Amino acid sequence: MIDARPTRPGPAASNRRAAEPDFEHGLRRASDPRTTKRQASPGLTAHRPVEEPARDSASDAPAEAAPLRRPNGLPMLLLVALALVTAAGIVQVRARARVLELGAEIADMTGTHSGLLDQRRRLEAERAYLRHPDYIHSVAASRLQMVPAAPERIQTIRLQPDPKTLANQSGPKGQVQKPSPGAAP
Numbered sequence: 001m002i003d004a005r006p007t008r009p010g011p012a013a014s015n016r017r018a019a020e021p022d023f024e025h026g027l028r029r030a031s032d033p034r035t036t037k038r039q040a041s042p043g044l045t046a047h048r049p050v051e052e053p054a055r056d057s058a059s060d061a062p063a064e065a066a067p068l069r070r071p072n073g074l075p076m077l078l079l080v081a082l083a084l085v086t087a088a089g090i091v092q093v094r095a096r097a098r099v100l101e102l103g104a105e106i107a108d109m110t111g112t113h114s115g116l117l118d119q120r121r122r123l124e125a126e127r128a129y130l131r132h133p134d135y136i137h138s139v140a141a142s143r144l145q146m147v148p149a150a151p152e153r154i155q156t157i158r159l160q161p162d163p164k165t166l167a168n169q170s171g172p173k174g175q176v177q178k179p180s181p182g183a184a185p
Contacts, residue, residue, distance in 0.1 A: 129135060140146040
């Protein structure tokens with residue numbers, strides 16, 4: 001199927017520019033001498049570059065080769081800047097990951113702490129219940145078959161002082177020291 005419509009001039013057609021016949025793609029400046037020239041091959045439509053030395057306009061002798069351009073430091077500067085930005089990003093990501101890890105640890109420890117506090121509260125309540133005199137009395141009566149002592153069964157026990165103990169307690173000049181209030185007789 002062929003489009004039979006004629007092309008109309010318009011803004012799209014006017015924006016297109018035809019390339020110069022000797023235009024080459026590449027990274028060169030306008031001040032650089034041209035080292036290749038395109039020639040059309042007979043019978044072929046493709047162009048091949050042919051090496052041709054640059055000529056001096058004053059004479060037909062070949063011109064001196066242009067000195068190699070010393071590269072400026074812009075690519076290296078951009079590479080260093082990229083490395084610095086990447087390193088800063090990695091440091092920031094590691095710091096955030098560490099913060100999240102510590103937050104998870106804190107959450108775990110908080111849960112453990114609350115569980116331990118609950119267990120402590122229950123144990124303190126159980127201790128208070130087990131130390132209550134009514135509970136002790138019921139356990140003594142039921143499990144140990146103990147009965148309350150009748151007053152006539154209560155006996156007082158008196159210890160006689162040991163002569164060796166009395167000798168150790170005597171101070172200078174043979175005086176007996178009074179035992180301290182908390183000491184045993």
